[in-house]
Amino acid sequence: MANVTFKGNPMTLVGQEVKVGDTAPNFTVLANDLSEVTLNDSKGKVRLISVVPSIDTGVCDAQTRRFNEEASKLDAQILTISVDLPFAQKRWCAAAGIENIQVLSDHRDLSFGEAYGVHMKELRLLARSIFVVDSQDKVTYVEYVKEGTDHPNYEAAIEAAKSAK
Template identity: 80%
Template sequence: MANITFKGNQVTLLGTEVKVGDQAPNFSVLANDLSEVTLDNSKGQKRIISVVPSIDTGVCDAQTRRFNEEASNLNVKVLTVSMDLPFAQKRWCGANGIENVEVVSDHRDASFGEAYGVLIKELRLLARAVFVIDSNDKVTYVEYVSEATNHPNYEAAIEAIKAAE
């Protein structure tokens, strides 16, 4: 598993680490209207899955805004996944003009967290990560951010989505 810290403290990740070349695992999360969202909902599309601990924090806010901005220039589906409640996500998106990213909640089952190996055992939050999945559901880029309060490598993720089929 990836070696991750949260505010300098080592944390334990639950689930299965995803690697480049893997078939993207399916998951079940909730949209802000409480409907179910799965990987299959975007079948045949290139996807960036941006994982954040909590949408209401500075780095998570910046990460979601950056991918929202980038998505307007790319033919890509962007999902931001967090453990925040769908109601809080909806309020945050509305207040911040997020239109190109679908923000979804893993709060109900931690299905995404376990499937992608980002569920922090000690906090029941998700570790910061970015996954790029091509239109054939192959994982083409993975970044488990080593310190959960740091930014991901945005440029590498954008280059990976541009190169994906």
């Protein structure tokens, strides 16, 4: 499993670590209207999955805004996933003007967190990470950010999404 810390404290990641070349695991998360969303809903598209611990914090805010800005330049669907409640995500997105990406909640059952090995057991939050899944559901890029309060490598993730088919 990937080794990550949050504010310097080691975290136990629950689930299976995903690696480049793996078939992307399916998952079920909630949209802000409480409807279910799965990876299979976007089958045939390139997906960039941006994972944040809590959308209402500085680095998570910046990460989500950055991918919202990049969305128009990418031929990819961008999903941001956290365990924040769908209602809180909806309010945050409205206040932040987030309109180009899907912001989804894994709060209900941690389906995504455990399928991708990013559920931090000690905090019941998701570890900051990025996954790019191509149109054939193969994982082409993975970043488990070592320290949860650090930014991901935006440029590498964007380039991976651009080169995925």
